[in-house]
Amino acid sequence: MGPHSNPDENGRTVFHWYEMCDAVQAEIYQIDEIEVSNFVLPLYFTAGDEFEGRNDFLGTIKDGKTLKSFGINLGGYVGFYDPEKQDMDTHTIRGDKEAERRMTIKMEAEGARRAMRYQRFVVEKPGVKLSKQEAWAVNTMKKK
Helix, strand or coil, X not given: CEECCCHHHCCCEEEECCCCCHHHCCCEEEECCEEEECCECHHHHCXXXXXXXXXXXXXXCECCECCCCCCCCCCCEEEEEECCCCEEEEEECCCCHHHHHHXXXXXXXXXXXXXXXXXXXXXXXXXXXXXXXXXXXXHHHHHC
């Protein structure tokens, strides 16, 4: 649980996905000549900044600042459940085309994986609103 990452939402509370790389995924480093993605650390999921703490492995500094808790670096995005909208949502830095491209790829892959999982558990029920992913899974199953 933490603040909405969109400044227009005035920090209202949402339930963040526990994703380790999404917020900083465009930043890479190498291990034995293999590129791997930066990842967030446990402090990322805390409400405030810790003295001399860092929120991601690389600790990238941009404009004299490091990644804030529940923040996003260029190329990254965050996902969360929004209780006000009663739905899942994602957010990128406004105008960040690379983040939007990466998010689209992940959603398509996740949707395919989730559809297989949901086909045993998700059914349409009167009066129950499905999340976007659940609705996608139900519609995918109907086409088969």
